[in-house]
Amino acid sequence: MRANCFAGRNSVEVRDVPDPSLLSRRDAIVRVTSTAVCGSDLHLVDGYVPSMQDGDVLGHEFMGEVVEVGSGISGDTLRVGDRVVVPFPIACGSCNACAAEMYSCCENSNPNAAIAEKMFGHPVAGIFGYSHLTGGYAGGQAEYVRVPFADVGPLKIESDLTDEQVLFLSDILPTGWMGAEMCDIRSSDVVAVWGAGPVGQFAMDSARVLGAHEVIAIDREPYRLEMAAAAGHTTINFDDTDVRTRLLELTGGRGPDKCIDAVGLEATHGSASLQTYDRVKQAVRSETDRPHALRQAILSCRSGGTVSVIGVYGGFIDKFPAGAWMNRSLTLRTGQAHVHRYLEPLLRRIEAGELDPTRVITHRLSLEEAPHAFDIFKNKQENCEKVVLTP
Numbered sequence: 001m002r003a004n005c006f007a008g009r010n011s012v013e014v015r016d017v018p019d020p021s022l023l024s025r026r027d028a029i030v031r032v033t034s035t036a037v038c039g040s041d042l043h044l045v046d047g048y049v050p051s052m053q054d055g056d057v058l059g060h061e062f063m064g065e066v067v068e069v070g071s072g073i074s075g076d077t078l079r080v081g082d083r084v085v086v087p088f089p090i091a092c093g094s095c096n097a098c099a100a101e102m103y104s105c106c107e108n109s110n111p112n113a114a115i116a117e118k119m120f121g122h123p124v125a126g127i128f129g130y131s132h133l134t135g136g137y138a139g140g141q142a143e144y145v146r147v148p149f150a151d152v153g154p155l156k157i158e159s160d161l162t163d164e165q166v167l168f169l170s171d172i173l174p175t176g177w178m179g180a181e182m183c184d185i186r187s188s189d190v191v192a193v194w195g196a197g198p199v200g201q202f203a204m205d206s207a208r209v210l211g212a213h214e215v216i217a218i219d220r221e222p223y224r225l226e227m228a229a230a231a232g233h234t235t236i237n238f239d240d241t242d243v244r245t246r247l248l249e250l251t252g253g254r255g256p257d258k259c260i261d262a263v264g265l266e267a268t269h270g271s272a273s274l275q276t277y278d279r280v281k282q283a284v285r286s287e288t289d290r291p292h293a294l295r296q297a298i299l300s301c302r303s304g305g306t307v308s309v310i311g312v313y314g315g316f317i318d319k320f321p322a323g324a325w326m327n328r329s330l331t332l333r334t335g336q337a338h339v340h341r342y343l344e345p346l347l348r349r350i351e352a353g354e355l356d357p358t359r360v361i362t363h364r365l366s367l368e369e370a371p372h373a374f375d376i377f378k379n380k381q382e383n384c385e386k387v388v389l390t391p
């Protein structure tokens with residue numbers, strides 16, 4: 001089959017790879033009908049998340065048709081011919097973490113738990129197409145994918161919603177939603193969101209649906225800010241405006257009640273000196289991540305507020321404003337999205353028209369064009385916000 005593969009730092013290639021096959025009784029094979037490129041893929045390809053190997057099949061956002069099921073899957077759960085969206089974390093459904101609905105921390109799905117334990121202190125769940133640290137599973141930017149624990153993850157789509165309406169249930173819609181949910185939003189809240197990428201856009205929409213008084217989008221890409229403005233959100237361009245000052249102006253001097261980091265470890269700095277500091281430390285591997293948006297969110301948040309982190313961090317950061325966090329009673333919440341929790345409720349919100357996931361799609365390309373898709377998404381060319389690939 002054809003699949004988009006990691007081909008060394010800053011390079012992906014669509015190659016011929018072996019078809020997947022059932023390896024365990026609870027596996028299914030899915031023929032992919034739609035898949036997408038995510039900001040998290042960039043961290044892998046850019047070389048910031050370690051343990052990628054040449055030829056690894058990328059992609060953790062995909063949906064399609066079930067073409068084979070293992071003997072351990074009952075027909076009531078999943079059958080050949082079912083149309084499914086597959087959550088990006090692989091979860092067993094029965095461990096301690098899964099029982100607590102913390103699916104992205106599943107204790108059974110990562111065969112490389114020992115590597116993850118070294119890096120993070122405890123292991124984390126397996127993730128499709130997301131390095132050997134999270135299991136080395138082949139991803140969904142491919143014609144077919146092996147889906148482990150297929151009786152737990154896949155959501156059956158039984159209505160006539162299009163692929164584009166439901167594909168993002170695999171990741172970025174639940175992620176944006178969880179980012180807003182972790183803020184415990186009240187009707188008086190001003191919610192600021194760093195990053196107007198696809199994840200940030202969905203965090204903004206979710207904050208609005210959850211009742212926020214005002215939502216503020218922060219980014220530097222005019223077309224991404226325009227997209228946020230078109231959805232009714234206030235915008236700040238950090239290239240021409242001092243973010244903290246503007247946030248204070250917009251909130252009577254107190255700062256936003258809730259702050260969401262939807263940027264993660266490749267943040268760009270407004271300040272040249274800190275940008276250089278982080279870049280040099282990252283280059284010599286004494287700091288793995290550039291946490292500028294996170295620092296700014298903590299310093300900007302009102303006292304007693306919540307900072308919700310859905311941008312991905314991989315390792316270690318410097319100059320973390322622990323004093324601001326501790327002395328001003330801030331709450332810091334985070335996680336890889338526990339996607340399984342949100343599948344049914346968010347599907348219902350899509351059906352009800354409360355959320356329109358298609359609004360972020362700017363490019364529809366074939367799987368063969370994946371290298372071009374990565375290029376325009378990473379470099380913000382052609383006003384690219386979100387690419388859907390079709391095998």
Ligand SMILES: NC(=O)c1ccc[n+]([C@@H]2O[C@H](COP(=O)([O-])OP(=O)(O)OC[C@H]3O[C@@H](n4cnc5c(N)ncnc54)[C@H](O)[C@@H]3O)[C@@H](O)[C@H]2O)c1
Pocket residue numbers: 038039040041042043171172175194195196197198199200218219220221224238262263264265266267268269270292293309310311312335336337
């Ligand atoms: N927690 C999860 O489960 C989960 C799931 C999916 C994605 N993610 C992460 O969410 C983040 C966003 O994903 P995406 O697909 O939207 O990526 P993206 O790269 O398209 O978006 C990031 C945006 O942040 C902006 N940005 C950079 N520096 C900034 C700064 N200092 N202040 C404000 N904005 C800044 C960029 O211009 C860009 O528009 C990534 O880190 C991704 O890995 C997390």
Ligand SMILES: [Zn+2]
Pocket residue numbers: 038039040041060061088171172
């Ligand atoms: Zn993703």
Ligand SMILES: [Zn+2]
Pocket residue numbers: 091092093094095096097098099105106107108109
């Ligand atoms: Zn589990």
